[in-house]
Amino acid sequence: MSAGLERRYRRVLRLLPGYYRATWEEDMVAAFLDSALTGDPDDDEFTLEFGRPTWPEIASVADLAARLYLGGAGAPRRYLAWGQAVRGAVLAVIGVHAVVSLDALVRLAWIHRLLGVPAAPAGLLASTPAGILPPAVWYLGDCAWLMVFVTLILGRYWVARVYAALAIVPDLVWLLHGQFTGFLPATSLGPWSFWVLLSVVPVLALAAFHRDAPPAARWPWLLALPAAYLLVDVPLLALQVTGNSAWGPDDSGLFCLLVALACLAHAPRAWSGASAGSGVWSLTLALLAVVAGAYRIASLADYLHDPHLIRVSLAELLILTVAAALVAPDAARTARPAPPRPRPDQETLAY
Amino acid sequence: MTGQAFFVLTALAAGPRHGYGIVGEVADLSHGQVKLKIGSLYGVLDRLATDGLIEPDREEAHDGRLRRYYRLTSDGRNALAQEASIRAATARVVRLRLGLAAGEAAG
Numbered sequence: 001m002s003a004g005l006e007r008r009y010r011r012v013l014r015l016l017p018g019y020y021r022a023t024w025e026e027d028m029v030a031a032f033l034d035s036a037l038t039g040d041p042d043d044d045e046f047t048l049e050f051g052r053p054t055w056p057e058i059a060s061v062a063d064l065a066a067r068l069y070l071g072g073a074g075a076p077r078r079y080l081a082w083g084q085a086v087r088g089a090v091l092a093v094i095g096v097h098a099v100v101s102l103d104a105l106v107r108l109a110w111i112h113r114l115l116g117v118p119a120a121p122a123g124l125l126a127s128t129p130a131g132i133l134p135p136a137v138w139y140l141g142d143c144a145w146l147m148v149f150v151t152l153i154l155g156r157y158w159v160a161r162v163y164a165a166l167a168i169v170p171d172l173v174w175l176l177h178g179q180f181t182g183f184l185p186a187t188s189l190g191p192w193s194f195w196v197l198l199s200v201v202p203v204l205a206l207a208a209f210h211r212d213a214p215p216a217a218r219w220p221w222l223l224a225l226p227a228a229y230l231l232v233d234v235p236l237l238a239l240q241v242t243g244n245s246a247w248g249p250d251d252s253g254l255f256c257l258l259v260a261l262a263c264l265a266h267a268p269r270a271w272s273g274a275s276a277g278s279g280v281w282s283l284t285l286a287l288l289a290v291v292a293g294a295y296r297i298a299s300l301a302d303y304l305h306d307p308h309l310i311r312v313s314l315a316e317l318l319i320l321t322v323a324a325a326l327v328a329p330d331a332a333r334t335a336r337p338a339p340p341r342p343r344p345d346q347e348t349l350a351y
Numbered sequence: 352m353t354g355q356a357f358f359v360l361t362a363l364a365a366g367p368r369h370g371y372g373i374v375g376e377v378a379d380l381s382h383g384q385v386k387l388k389i390g391s392l393y394g395v396l397d398r399l400a401t402d403g404l405i406e407p408d409r410e411e412a413h414d415g416r417l418r419r420y421y422r423l424t425s426d427g428r429n430a431l432a433q434e435a436s437i438r439a440a441t442a443r444v445v446r447l448r449l450g451l452a453a454g455e456a457a458g
Contacts, residue, residue: 024393030416031370032389060390067394074401211353212398 003048006033012053015065019076032057063207072212081334085283086208091152091221092288093202096255097167098149099228101142103237108139133170141170153221157209164203171195193298194251197291232258249316252292252299256316259285259292260323267323270330279334286331289324293317352434355395358385360404360423360431367408369418370396396421404430 071079144167151160178184303309362376399405404427408420
C-alpha cells in the first residue's frame with residue numbers, strides 16, 4: 001500500500017488526462033518522491049507518511065493539465081478540438097468586448113468632437129456608467145480590452161493576460177460599490193452575470209493560449225472587429241440617435257441572437273460534415289451558446305417586474321436553443337472521447 | 352526552443368538521466384535559476400519525446416520504485432547544437448554591444 005505522500009500526489013495527478021497518466025504517472029511519482037526525500041531515514045519516514053505536495057507542485061500539475069485538456073500542436077484529436085474550440089470562444093467573447101470598447105471610444109471622440117469629427121446628434125450618449133469610477137477609468141478599461149484582443153491575435157499571450165487582468169477591474173469595483181451602496185438592487189443578477197460569464201470566465205480561459213496553441217488566423221479575426229462594429233454596433237447606434245433604442249435588444253438578448261445567427265449560418269456545414277474544421281466550429285458555437293444562454297437566464301431576474309420583457313427574453317432563449325440544437329450533434333461528435341493517439345514511443349514508454 | 356527544453360536537453364547531453372536527476376542537473380546548470388517542478392518537467396519531457404528529441408534509455412529499481420532514464424536522440428543532439436549556436440551568437444552580440452571583451456563576461 002502506498003504511503004500518504006505518494007497517495008496524495010497520485011490524487012493530484014488525477015487532474016491529468018487518462019492517456020497521459022497511462023504513459024507518465026509512475027515516472028512522475030518516482031521523480032516526485034525522489035525530490036521530496038532527503039536520505040535521512042527518520043525525516044523520510046515522517047515525510048512519506050505526513051508530507052503533502054506543495055502548492056507550486058500542484059500548480060505545475062494543474063498548468064500541465066490545462067495545456068493537455070486544451071491541447072495544441074501534437075495533442076490527441078479530441079483535446080486539440082477542445083483547445084481550438086475554447087480558444088475560438090474566448091476570442092469571440094473578447095472580440096465582443098473589443099467592439100463595445102470601440103463603440104465607447106467612438107462615442108467619446110464624437111461627443112467631444114475629437115479628431116475633427118462632425119458634431120454628435122443630441123441623442124448620442126456616452127457609454128460610461130454612472131457610479132464611483134470617473135469616465136477616464138472606463139476608457140482605460142476599454143483600451144485594455146482592445147489590447148487583449150489584438151495581443152491575443154498577435155500571439156503575445158502573456159501581454160494579453162496582463163491587459164485582461166486590468167480590464168476586468170473597473171467592472172468589479174463598480175459592481176461592489178453599487179452593491180454596498182444600494183445603487184444596484186440586491187436582486188440584480190444581470191451585471192454580475194455579465195462580469196462573471198463574459199469577463200472572468202474568458203480571462204481564466206486564456207489558459208488555453210499556451211505555447212503549444214496554434215496561432216489564431218490573424219487577418220480574419222482582425223477584420224472581424226471593424227466588420228462586427230459596422231454590422232452590429234452602427235445599427236444600434238442609429239437606433240439610439242433616432243430615439244428608437246427601445247426597439248433594440250438588451251445586451252444578453254443581443255448576445256443570444258448573434259450566437260443563434262452564427263449557429264444558423266454554420267448549420268449546413270455542420271450537417272454536411274464536408275470540412276474537417278466544421279466540428280471545432282460547432283463546438284465553439286456550442287460553448288458560446290451555453291454562455292449566452294446562462295447570461296440570458298441570469299439576467300431574467302432583472303425583468304421580473306415586466307411580463308413583456310420576460311416573454312421577449314424567453315423568446316430569445318428559445319431561438320438560441322433551437323439554433324444551437326442544429327450544431328449540437330456535430331459538436332458532440334467532436335467532443336466525444338476517441339482512442340488515445342498512438343505515440344511513436346508508446347510501446348517503449350508504457351509500463 | 353523554450354529555455355526549459357534547452358536546459359533539459361543540455362542536462363541529457365552528458366549522458367542518460369532519470370527525472371529527478373534532470374531536475375538537479377538543470378538547477379546546477381542554471382546556477383539555481385531554473386528549479387523545475389515535476390509537472391513542468393514532464394510537460395517538457397512529453398513534448399521532447401513527441402518531437403523525437405529524447406527517448407527512454409533504461410529502467411533501474413531504486414528504493415522499490417522504477418527510475419526511468421532518458422537519453423538524447425541524434426535529432427535531439429542536432430537540435431541542441433543548433434540552439435547552442437544561436438544562443439552563443441546572441442551572447443557574442445550582447446558582449447559586443449556592452450563593450451565587453453570575450454573573457455570579461457565570465458568575470
